[in-house]
Amino acid sequence: MSLLELHGLGKTFNAAVLKGIDLTLAPGEVLALMGANGAGKSTLCNIISGQLAASTGSMRLQGLDYQPGGVAEAERLGVRMVRQELSQINQLSVAENIGLAHLPKRWGFVDYPRLNQQASQALAMVGLESLDPTTPMHRLGVGQQQLVEIAKTISQPCKILLLDEPTAALTDPQIDILFQQIRRLQKQAVAILYISHRLADIERIADTVTILRDGNIVSRQAKADISAEQIVKDMSGVASDQAQHFAPRPPGDALLTLTKVSRPPLLNNINLTIRRGEILGIGGLIGAGRTELLRAIFGADLAPAGSQGEMTITRAQKAQAYAPASPAQAVAAGIGMIAEDRKQQAALLPLAIKHNITLAKLSTVSGKGWINSTKEAATAGHWQQALAIKCDHIDQPIGELSGGNQQKAIIARWLLRDCDLLMFDEPTRGIDVHTKRMIYQLLDDLARAGKAIVVVSSESEELTHLCDRIAVMSAGEITRVFNRGQWSEEQLMAAACENFLIPGRRPQASVGPSL
Amino acid sequence: DSATESNGQSEVQRPKVALIMKSLANEFFVAMADGARQHHAEHSSQYDLIVNGIKDESDLTQQVTLVEQMMAIGVDVIVIAPADSKALVPVLKRAVNAGIVVVNIDNQLDQSVLQQANLSVPFVGPDNRAGAKKVGDYLAKQLQPGSEVAIIAGIATAFNGQQRQAGFEDSMQQTGMKVVSVQNGDWQQAKASTITSALVNEYPNLAAVLCANDSMALGAAAVLKQAGKSEQIKLVGFDNIAAAKELLANDRLVATAEQYGGQLAVFGIDFALEILAGGQPKDKKTPVDLITKAATP
Amino acid sequence: MKSPLRYLPWEYLGLFCVLLALIGLFGLLSDHFLTLLTFTTIANQIPALAVIAIGMTFVLLIAGIDLSVGSLLALSGALIGWVLVDWQQSILVAACVGVMAGAVCGLINGFISAHWAIPSFIVTLGMLEIGRGAAYLTTGSQTHYLGASVSAIATPLPGLGLSPSLVLAVLLVVIGQVVLSKTVFGRYLIAVGTNEEAVRLSGIKTTPIKIAAFVISGLMAGLGGLFHVAYLESADPNAGIGLELSAIAAVVIGGTSLAGGRGSVVNSFLGVLIIAVLQTGLAQVGASEPTKRVITGVVIVVAVILDVYRHRAGDFKAYAVRVFRLNRPASD
Amino acid sequence: MKSPLRYLPWEYLGLFCVLLALIGLFGLLSDHFLTLLTFTTIANQIPALAVIAIGMTFVLLIAGIDLSVGSLLALSGALIGWVLVDWQQSILVAACVGVMAGAVCGLINGFISAHWAIPSFIVTLGMLEIGRGAAYLTTGSQTHYLGASVSAIATPLPGLGLSPSLVLAVLLVVIGQVVLSKTVFGRYLIAVGTNEEAVRLSGIKTTPIKIAAFVISGLMAGLGGLFHVAYLESADPNAGIGLELSAIAAVVIGGTSLAGGRGSVVNSFLGVLIIAVLQTGLAQVGASEPTKRVITGVVIVVAVILDVYRHRAGDFKAYAVRVFRLNRPASD
Ligand SMILES: Nc1ncnc2c1ncn2[C@@H]1O[C@H](COP(=O)(O)OP(=O)(O)OP(=O)(O)O)[C@@H](O)[C@H]1O
Numbered sequence A: 001m002s003l004l005e006l007h008g009l010g011k012t013f014n015a016a017v018l019k020g021i022d023l024t025l026a027p028g029e030v031l032a033l034m035g036a037n038g039a040g041k042s043t044l045c046n047i048i049s050g051q052l053a054a055s056t057g058s059m060r061l062q063g064l065d066y067q068p069g070g071v072a073e074a075e076r077l078g079v080r081m082v083r084q085e086l087s088q089i090n091q092l093s094v095a096e097n098i099g100l101a102h103l104p105k106r107w108g109f110v111d112y113p114r115l116n117q118q119a120s121q122a123l124a125m126v127g128l129e130s131l132d133p134t135t136p137m138h139r140l141g142v143g144q145q146q147l148v149e150i151a152k153t154i155s156q157p158c159k160i161l162l163l164d165e166p167t168a169a170l171t172d173p174q175i176d177i178l179f180q181q182i183r184r185l186q187k188q189a190v191a192i193l194y195i196s197h198r199l200a201d202i203e204r205i206a207d208t209v210t211i212l213r214d215g216n217i218v219s220r221q222a223k224a225d226i227s228a229e230q231i232v233k234d235m236s237g238v239a240s241d242q243a244q245h246f247a248p249r250p251p252g253d254a255l256l257t258l259t260k261v262s263r264p265p266l267l268n269n270i271n272l273t274i275r276r277g278e279i280l281g282i283g284g285l286i287g288a289g290r291t292e293l294l295r296a297i298f299g300a301d302l303a304p305a306g307s308q309g310e311m312t313i314t315r316a317q318k319a320q321a322y323a324p325a326s327p328a329q330a331v332a333a334g335i336g337m338i339a340e341d342r343k344q345q346a347a348l349l350p351l352a353i354k355h356n357i358t359l360a361k362l363s364t365v366s367g368k369g370w371i372n373s374t375k376e377a378a379t380a381g382h383w384q385q386a387l388a389i390k391c392d393h394i395d396q397p398i399g400e401l402s403g404g405n406q407q408k409a410i411i412a413r414w415l416l417r418d419c420d421l422l423m424f425d426e427p428t429r430g431i432d433v434h435t436k437r438m439i440y441q442l443l444d445d446l447a448r449a450g451k452a453i454v455v456v457s458s459e460s461e462e463l464t465h466l467c468d469r470i471a472v473m474s475a476g477e478i479t480r481v482f483n484r485g486q487w488s489e490e491q492l493m494a495a496a497c498e499n500f501l502i503p504g505r506r507p508q509a510s511v512g513p514s515l
Numbered sequence B: 001d002s003a004t005e006s007n008g009q010s011e012v013q014r015p016k017v018a019l020i021m022k023s024l025a026n027e028f029f030v031a032m033a034d035g036a037r038q039h040h041a042e043h044s045s046q047y048d049l050i051v052n053g054i055k056d057e058s059d060l061t062q063q064v065t066l067v068e069q070m071m072a073i074g075v076d077v078i079v080i081a082p083a084d085s086k087a088l089v090p091v092l093k094r095a096v097n098a099g100i101v102v103v104n105i106d107n108q109l110d111q112s113v114l115q116q117a118n119l120s121v122p123f124v125g126p127d128n129r130a131g132a133k134k135v136g137d138y139l140a141k142q143l144q145p146g147s148e149v150a151i152i153a154g155i156a157t158a159f160n161g162q163q164r165q166a167g168f169e170d171s172m173q174q175t176g177m178k179v180v181s182v183q184n185g186d187w188q189q190a191k192a193s194t195i196t197s198a199l200v201n202e203y204p205n206l207a208a209v210l211c212a213n214d215s216m217a218l219g220a221a222a223v224l225k226q227a228g229k230s231e232q233i234k235l236v237g238f239d240n241i242a243a244a245k246e247l248l249a250n251d252r253l254v255a256t257a258e259q260y261g262g263q264l265a266v267f268g269i270d271f272a273l274e275i276l277a278g279g280q281p282k283d284k285k286t287p288v289d290l291i292t293k294a295a296t297p
Numbered sequence C, D: 001m002k003s004p005l006r007y008l009p010w011e012y013l014g015l016f017c018v019l020l021a022l023i024g025l026f027g028l029l030s031d032h033f034l035t036l037l038t039f040t041t042i043a044n045q046i047p048a049l050a051v052i053a054i055g056m057t058f059v060l061l062i063a064g065i066d067l068s069v070g071s072l073l074a075l076s077g078a079l080i081g082w083v084l085v086d087w088q089q090s091i092l093v094a095a096c097v098g099v100m101a102g103a104v105c106g107l108i109n110g111f112i113s114a115h116w117a118i119p120s121f122i123v124t125l126g127m128l129e130i131g132r133g134a135a136y137l138t139t140g141s142q143t144h145y146l147g148a149s150v151s152a153i154a155t156p157l158p159g160l161g162l163s164p165s166l167v168l169a170v171l172l173v174v175i176g177q178v179v180l181s182k183t184v185f186g187r188y189l190i191a192v193g194t195n196e197e198a199v200r201l202s203g204i205k206t207t208p209i210k211i212a213a214f215v216i217s218g219l220m221a222g223l224g225g226l227f228h229v230a231y232l233e234s235a236d237p238n239a240g241i242g243l244e245l246s247a248i249a250a251v252v253i254g255g256t257s258l259a260g261g262r263g264s265v266v267n268s269f270l271g272v273l274i275i276a277v278l279q280t281g282l283a284q285v286g287a288s289e290p291t292k293r294v295i296t297g298v299v300i301v302v303a304v305i306l307d308v309y310r311h312r313a314g315d316f317k318a319y320a321v322r323v324f325r326l327n328r329p330a331s332d
């Protein structure tokens, strides 16, 4: 018997996004929903979870008509979702975020001991047992926030669990823990709908694979019956090119050198050289300080008390001290950063796609302070096509795009800006396989054109596939730097864990690592 | 408009009179408007009336605009209590040039500005300075010479406020009192209460507080009572609003002044009708009477 | 980090210093400022502003604003006078009518703004005009003297030197702070002010929470009307003009963010004290009107600057997080 | 979508309808409302509020607020009077001094709020007090009659029936709208108002942009002072009290969001017209003060409700984005 049945489910925004979806979900099944960016996966889940109303079609839950009037009703009926976009409440503690909808109370007062204890249990489920539940939410990095959201959802009983790209910001150890939880729920006959762009995830966890393309289900098969290449092909609708391989890139001159850079308490004694013409990967676990390192280079934070070390930029064989006080100075020095938290730090959600793309370099589409809208539309249109941003038109607000397409628009912003050093913080977070390859190709082209590229990624395959060198961070230090060919999965993991294994090395015990 | 239609018997074209006042949120002007309406009800065959006022006394633009709007409607007479003695002159000059009879009531337009503008506007209204002096003199009789007194004035820019302050000062000086503090209470009850409590703390020997209107006197009275100083510190006000009567009766207010606001507009209207009828009446000072517990004329 | 200093109420310290500095300054400037009398007069003068600041804190917390408090104070006062004098009812009945009227107007504010998603600035601006008009209608634009029937609430209790209204206001400050920091409702307020969408997605209805904040603000304005009437022994339809700005100033001086999600009732109360001390002090030294204005302006700004700087120095980390991570730049 | 209707200025339509409805209503209620004279009166009365609304639109766009405009208007007027009378300078010099003073005060507002990250509400509230105090000082708390030397600016041009100040104000509305929608600066303003952190991380300096918005607002307030002085032919230190609320009301009626990032100068101008027509109409029908208040309040709220509903019906897309993505739900 199926737990959930969808019949001819359709959704229309400006255009039809879902076109008559029929789908069934059995108890204890892990169904992987795959599809290119903008295929309609999140929309489908949002309908099931009560956040959106379907335009056409019907749903049945356990044989009964199911028409949730809102998230609250869906949750009461046992349908829960981990959303693609983080929706944390920064001013509250981790525990309050987890328990928000069910704050335990005595006479209207929050029962904090019980709340914190419940939260600890929930955190333990996702391997965050060392995290103090009273920590304010805004202290956490994106990865930890993602884990907290997962904990929030799976700590409540449910019948159907929708996971929309839960692993996008996670590193392998956390993914293992998440999968253990999924297995546990599976045993309790919970049906799980799992969305991911990581083929490796699907390989490990899915029972069946359903592929969505342009709002239609194009295939549904047992995982055993479908190959990775077939999935990619079904998603994009075109035969995929051969697996990508990058020829070795000849290392160029040093562009940026970091000597003994410290930014207490998050970064400690960083020594690093970034060269033109190469792609440098930065690996490590969640909370290792990778984002902080990029932000330090980008001048995004005020240097805290006790900061040390220096950076130098080398241009035309001349070294120059570089100490950016603001991102504006960094960009003036030819350094760009694609931030990790798209919604908060990059996208201007209500503004048009074209305005988002041209934001960082309006000078190319304007003269004497006047914007040339024809030129702006042409420029933005060029990048929209170059990166295959899926949209109705480029005047659409970027907030209407699917997550992956928003990411592409932000990348376009920086490609247009044309920097010598481009730093990508989780560049392919939420991006589909096909587009990922396209972005890899783009990065490769940029590097070969003599740019320096830095990529922070939680996906170790991404780093090993793309990079010439990988620097591994652990608890705010660079523990090892590998050249291509020198690394192995085990070595990378060992380097990432190195500092966490030594007791007392972790600067911020309260937001400790999660292994 | 409605008045014309309802009467429906306009064989003769009745003159249209616009009464423009200061703050219609102020009791004094409400009484003035009521007086005018009553007069109109009794003489509805003689003229049509439209009454307007501004939100608060400091909103000059609004009052200038009102004059222009009344010109736009095509009134024959404007009876105005100007919110400012200078700033209203130019627009009134335009009104006069447009053939409208303008009568100034309550707050007299500044003579030097009128001269500069080469305009003469008849005035019907009280002499605030003389009235305030009367109140001050009455108070002084109850004080020892040399006593410390404080004045809570109105809005600094208001002409009648300045006149009342000057009247208070005249009388205090002549009777040999010592004015230790003059502060602006902006006509507001709450502000006057704050100032009074500060005065009570700062001047332990304070013998009297002179308020430029009764609203502020009410605020001061409340504070004095709470501080247990109602006996020691005498209080006077101005305007004789309804609420002041209770205070007078309880000896918490020594005196206030009555300007006959209800009549003021009527005087102005009569005055204007007289001009329309071809008369040339003279400027008229309306009475300001001293009100005490004993003497209520 | 582990020093006993950390048990001090640091979050109240900055404002407390500003307050002490002001008191010290006026003490130097005036012989009679540092007396018990001054402080009891200040204390008995603040209850209305204090309770209104409590309500305003709740509204600002959910990223709303309530401009109608001054008018609602006047309306409540006008109704109290009307019920007392024209209906000859007891003060208890009158007080209930006044406070309830405030709450109902708050409910209307909240309903329109939360339910129809109209900016609360506009809704409460409308209510500012309507409430004032209603107050004029109720009183016939006249100040009504009420006399001793109401003054008991504002008369200092013998022995204590403080009035019942002050005691009640302080009690409400404490209750407000506890509600904010310890109850489910308080947590929801902060959550809604921080990220309403996230709260909604957690399956919580946000509309009732937002409406409740406006009802509290209206209720407090109604209570403020009672305190005001009791203090001045008369119902004045012009009461509380411009009070909304004083209340917001007090609350923002107290560190509450206009963008929502951050605020403390106790700090708002400190803000009220700062404003009251400033007014009384300036009046006591007999400053001229222009001087009063300029000094008030400077103190408001300097108080906030000092508070912000204290935060930065004391808690750089939190500041960095706030400014650079939360997409909520400290400047609004 | 492809019908010729789409060339209509839809975004201005809703407010235009509200305006027409008001005019129609007053036309029915008063015999003399629908006359040319009424409209020239209205036209000559709005320039000061109109230019101030332009500046306010810029400030609200970056999610700031400027409460000091009324005081700066008075200060500018006071300085103009001073330079004209006491210094015996030409009106040109005087006008420059006044307008510059406004700009300088705006610069101070902007610098403190943007550079030190102090909420602009507080900074400009401080400036409100300081500016007013300075205006009192400059004039000695007295209205100064200036006479014909300034009135030319506000006197209707023969033939046209409209004053130079109105012409200038309308010109500035057009320029403001063009700056907002066609220039790099305008784009940056909108971007900063939408997500300042994202703009900062795009390598753009946000502080100068924010300061510029406040300078513009101050400049416009200074210009408003000039228009006001010309209209009254006198410098009045009490001018513009409460003007900030009228200006914000006009701008918000015009659909500008207090949360920043969304706004239109033309719509703000329509908001100004609605307020002016309302005031004039109510005065012409001779409504009593309480009635005026109540009606003004109701119209403000209803205008915004209608505007929001028009958006919802006519532009579902924008509505959907707002409701589902942008953390501003209509209801739950
Ligand atoms: N509120 C909205 N208004 C208009 N269009 C929308 C809206 N939400 C989603 N869409 C459109 O619906 C399509 C499907 O979006 P959805 O978010 O479901 O994609 P997705 O499959 O989850 O993609 P991704 O892998 O990038 O997350 C996209 O083309 C998007 O532009």
Ligand SMILES: Nc1ncnc2c1ncn2[C@@H]1O[C@H](COP(=O)(O)OP(=O)(O)OP(=O)(O)O)[C@@H](O)[C@H]1O
Binding pocket: A139, A140, A141, A142, A143, A144, A169, A266, A284, A285, A286, A287, A288, A289, A290, A291, A292, A293, A340, A458, A508, A511, C317, C318, C320, C321
């Ligand atoms: N201002 C701060 N104060 C205290 N701790 C902080 C602050 N900012 C970040 N942290 C913590 O420092 C650690 C390093 O954060 P960072 O974002 O650099 O990690 P990361 O390696 O990029 O991991 P993630 O995948 O979480 O982004 C995290 O654990 C984060 O919670």
Ligand SMILES: [Mg+2]
Binding pocket: A041, A042, A043, A084, A164, A402, A403, A404
């Ligand atoms: Mg998605």
Ligand SMILES: [Mg+2]
Binding pocket: A141, A142, A143, A290, A291, A292, A340, A425
């Ligand atoms: Mg990171």
